[in-house]
Amino acid sequence: MKYSHGMRSVARGLSGVIALTEPSSGKLSGRVVHDLALYIIRERAETPFLLPTEPVLCEQFQVSRTVLREAVRTLQSKGLLSVEHGHGMIGQPRSKWNHLDSDVLNWQCEVGVDEHFVTNLYEVRQIFEPAAAAWAARRATDSEIQELQKSYDRMQAGLTNPEEFIKADLEFHRIIVSSCGNEILAQFVYSIEAALRVGRQISIQVPSGWEESCATHKLVLDAIRDRDPEGAAASIVIIVTKALRDIRAVIAAKKAATAGPESQTTI
Numbered sequence: 001m002k003y004s005h006g007m008r009s010v011a012r013g014l015s016g017v018i019a020l021t022e023p024s025s026g027k028l029s030g031r032v033v034h035d036l037a038l039y040i041i042r043e044r045a046e047t048p049f050l051l052p053t054e055p056v057l058c059e060q061f062q063v064s065r066t067v068l069r070e071a072v073r074t075l076q077s078k079g080l081l082s083v084e085h086g087h088g089m090i091g092q093p094r095s096k097w098n099h100l101d102s103d104v105l106n107w108q109c110e111v112g113v114d115e116h117f118v119t120n121l122y123e124v125r126q127i128f129e130p131a132a133a134a135w136a137a138r139r140a141t142d143s144e145i146q147e148l149q150k151s152y153d154r155m156q157a158g159l160t161n162p163e164e165f166i167k168a169d170l171e172f173h174r175i176i177v178s179s180c181g182n183e184i185l186a187q188f189v190y191s192i193e194a195a196l197r198v199g200r201q202i203s204i205q206v207p208s209g210w211e212e213s214c215a216t217h218k219l220v221l222d223a224i225r226d227r228d229p230e231g232a233a234a235s236i237v238i239i240v241t242k243a244l245r246d247i248r249a250v251i252a253a254k255k256a257a258t259a260g261p262e263s264q265t266t267i
Helices: 004-013 028-043 054-061 065-077 102-111 115-139 142-157 162-178 183-191 193-203 209-225 229-258
Strands: 081-084 088-091
Touching: 028 054, 028 065, 028 102, 054 065, 054 088, 065 081, 102 193, 115 162, 115 183, 115 193, 115 209, 115 229, 142 162, 142 209, 162 183, 162 193, 162 209, 183 193, 193 229, 209 229
Parallel strands: none
Antiparallel strands: 081 088
């Protein structure tokens, strides 16, 4: 396996790209993990690539080898890099990342999501959310349905406040999942919530999208209240499909406005 091309790419980008964030209350190794992770993710590599040597990274971050190695072990556990004898530290392509790790998801959102990331996320939503809505229609308690109604009311009240609208929207879907009574599913959704929030922040940029979203969420609420699993699932499919379409439209518009045909737009 050859890594020389990746090494040249990394070496050119070292200055000003890998830069230690301002000191905080967290451990020094944690800040190295964060900054090195963002650097690897920004590469969006499709093949493995060489990172700078340990001495170079220690100098760049102004940390000891002990601190750097602790950070490297953390990133290895998350699939972002590997250490190979004779080659050193190797940044891994996105196909190797642990995409269910909440840190990896948060870092991708921090760097800026692209259409590939969004498509993957919404394909996952298309798989589990219709089933979750159907289960909620069968299993939700009266009190959970009342909470779902309150969440929907907050969505309506937040039509002029993006942050409140997104908060209520996420809560609405969280209640649906929790009412399924499946702890594994609930934990999975919690782990990807940061990515779901970013998806909302993009799709909400489409004009009139808020009102349409409220109307479709009302269909879901009514179906769950009426104990109609098929109707609840079908309405969720509409929500997720429209959200993905809106996100792609926003990404395409920004790409057309700010980037050339060869660049990759992130939001």
